[in-house]
Amino acid sequence: MAQDLFSLSGKDFETPLGVAECDRLWVEKLKAAGGNVIATNDFAHRAEHSIEFQVLFLQHILPKDSFAIVPVLCGNLQMTLSEYSRRAYREKAGPFSKR
DSSP: OTTOSEEEOOOOEEETTEEEOBOHHHHHHHHHHHGGGBOSSOTHHHHOOHHHHHHHHHHHHSOTTOOOBOOEEEOOHHHHSSSSSHHHHHHHHHHHHHO
16 A cells, blocks of 8 residues: 555445445545545555444435545555645545545
8 A cells, every 4th residue: 555545345344233334436536536646445445444444424414325435545645646746635535535
């Protein structure tokens, strides 16, 4: 993940309030648009759990099964960009961020 700008996961997330389904169609669209800025696997999601807190909140305030998630983790910008600037980020993430 250190060299990848984004990591996507196509997995559903289970919390004590139930399962939040992943919108796999959008995950695949983002993977196609992002090309080489997307990690080749979703291993980074194994150690990162912040999305689960957001999912709990959504499950609490929204009706059951009324939403799907697109799990995206962002990599370390300083390690993935040639220079640490907005311009460098837009150049590298362009197709992914426009999707």
